[in-house]
Amino acid sequence: MTNEWKDISKDEFIFEFESLDTVYHTQISHQVRLLSNSAGAPRLFFSEIETPVCADGVCQLAHINVYWDLLGNYVGYGISPEFQLTKFEHEQFGKEDYIKLHQLLLDDNSILKRRKVSDLIDEAPVATSTIDSEVIDGISGATKTEIAESLVKGGLYSCYTIWHLVHGEAQEKMEKYLTSISSDTLMHYFLYAPYNDYQMFALRELPKEDFKEHATQILNIFRTADGVGKAYILKKIPSDILSEKEITSQFYNEFSLIDVNSRTLLINRLKSAHPDAIEILSNYLDRMTRNQLKLYLKCLNSDPNFISKNCLSNLKKASKNTGFTYHYLLREFLNKI
């Protein structure tokens, strides 16, 4: 997130969450604050966290300012120059270490989530440089390698502790808090904000009857979303919207630019699109997988009127393209019609 940082003018306490003090095994409370912009619109969650990051109390306390977006997703952290994070034997984190910590915290499905800290300590560490088939078998599956790649070297406890603080109880409370402040205004902001998570959240909340009003933005989101987002839109967009000539044209002309799974969904939805979609897709026959082509031809078969002059011309052209793996399916199809 970039712009949100620039216009914060309000800061209010909203709730506390707790974490375990690894030295005294007691709970420590941390305050979460809601940051709003000059117009009073909520933009970020924030917490100044102070916590031990090792089991024996020898390490320095970590002081870290953590920021989450309004969905509770970690977005960044800040460290005061006088409270640098430390790792093994009090060595300070270097620039690369801070970058790695940020990458680790961005991973909300980190393997750290499923492991106790004791699971992370390899009693007989294996030098990765000597990996061969024998040594690979000496490691417990991919796990240790995966963990090692996730962590700041020598900063295991710091990484583990901070990750669980960032991705623990605080996030659950933020999700609940968002529900309490949810409004049409906020959802409109989410839908038009340049962040995929916000867009998808808004789309899930968006009633189908409102799709038409936001069709242009939904198409923009479709163009930039990942495969999950594209699939969601293609499944959810109501048939009466998709079937509009202009909307059909915009979605189906994306065919060659989008991922393979979304292409399948476009073909799956041919029957609820404007008939132009059939002809548009005939331009992209050589981009289809075998099963996609079969689905497309099945659709053509269902109504001879679907095969326009241009469409037929494209079918013939692709059937002669020996560089297209499945041109033989087109030949078979053309022989039958």
Next chain:
Amino acid sequence: MKTLKLILFICITSFYTNSVAQDVLIEAESFVDKGGWVVDPQFVEQMGSPYLMAHGMGVPVENAITNVNFKEKGKYHVWARTKNWAPGNWDAPGQFKISVNGKVLKNTLGLTSGWTWEYAGKVNIESNEVEIQLSDLTGFNGRCDAIYFSQSKKMPTEAETNLASWRKAKLGETTIPEQQKSYDLVIVGGGLAGCAAAISAAEQGLNVALIHDRPVLGGNASDEIRVHTLGIYGKFERILKMIDTEHYPNGSYKAKYDQERRDKNVKSYKNIDLFLDWRAYDAISENNAIKYVDARNTATGERIRFKAPRFVDSTGDGWIGFWAGAEFSYGRESSKTYGEAWDKWGELWSPEEGDDFVMGASVLWQNEKTNEVHDFPELPWAADVAKEHKAIAGEWQWEFSRNDLHQIDDAEEIRDHMLRAIYGSFANAKKLDENKNYKLEWVSYLVGKRESRRLIGDYIYTFNDVKNLTKFEDAVVEEKRAVDVHYQINLKDSEEPDFLSEALFYKGPKYYIPYRSLYSKNISNLFMAGRNFSCSHIGLGGPRVMLTTGQMGAAVGIAAAICEKYNVTPREVYTKHLQEYLEVIEKQQ
């Protein structure tokens, strides 16, 4: 060398010439000496037959050889049913030749997209005893399903020859297998679930047939696939320890250490008849009860009809239930169907609208580091899939699923995609000096599936049973492993390879699976154990691993014995004899 007995000579009248022409169909898997070629029976239902494959991992394999008696000498045209398994703008990876009595036929084979007949050439047969050889040219998975000799020049078309009836006619098969065998319980599928079912039923005194389409037992745990087992033993520790493995890493050669022990333990039961290399191909039901299961030897083509009062479907793909007309499901249900949404993961966990985007199949592989430099060729046909990805070994994340590919119907394409990913990634890694001493030690050619058909029972097990800690009165399986479901990582980042996955976990306390999920709702004498048990897509996420499915097997083996004792259906074990059943299970500890 023995002469192949299965070949049938059929005289057919040529439509065009009105003359009598001789033709001979040879199923490649029947070759007496398979050399370095392997029998691949995984895709029989899709392409019609097991086939021979030259799985040499880049090194051409030894010739497959067989001898055939020809009744008629003369000139023959020869075709092979084969395919180019990675078609594209490059040389086909799996090329091979046929030689007849030492004469190499003119045409190279394995060049055409999709399973089809390719013309090998013509040959003059001058003696009745004919030797046929398949010569692999590449070491990269050339495949031959059948060879067809005909005195007619008319090329068989795929449309007529991939039909089961055509092959039956050519091979002279009757509809009903001549051999018939009767048992108390017939179990199809020799993974851990099937093995456990056979052992527990045999220990209860039943005469059992265990039919498995591979030469070794264990399914995904076997030395052939090498997925390590996960889960707990539940009430069946003694039984499962007989067939389990040590926790070797996925793909490790250590899988072989427990292979022999597992096979020996199952074979030690005198009342288990083990049919290795037999693949079931049909289940015949009347009045919603299965009467027979028909199976065929994957190499010889010999057939047996298996009769029993009850059957266990532990095929993984739910084939017995499917053939018999059992209700089944496939794919991801909508999140509302069973209320399985998890907002944190949204569509990746359970979609608002159901779809067929299930967890994928893995093909595991492993390297060997040597003291010598090993070359590995550049592979244009693999680069298309691997792109820039480099790897010297695989793990569970090597997994493929795509929403236009069905895990059963398109399993061969899925397997082949994984082979291209493996060979291509290894070829990329070999370009680095640090990997010059690595060679491919092992690549599986068997698809290790996670999810496909699920047969519907009296109870459909879902994620809610895990979340709510449902303690069923008929709980017979218990598990504490986290529920995890996989998605392809390229869904989140299109720059990532399409053959790698990631797991989403839900960790809770111990959960239980009811007996009612282990028998069919509408086929009255069918049990199921394994990933085809009655559950939702997310419900499968936790119990899909092998020790959990092994528990299912052990539980249905005991239930089958109760059925036998009282002459009742699987459902009636629940409605009439549950207490006795649970007591027998309790004694297993």
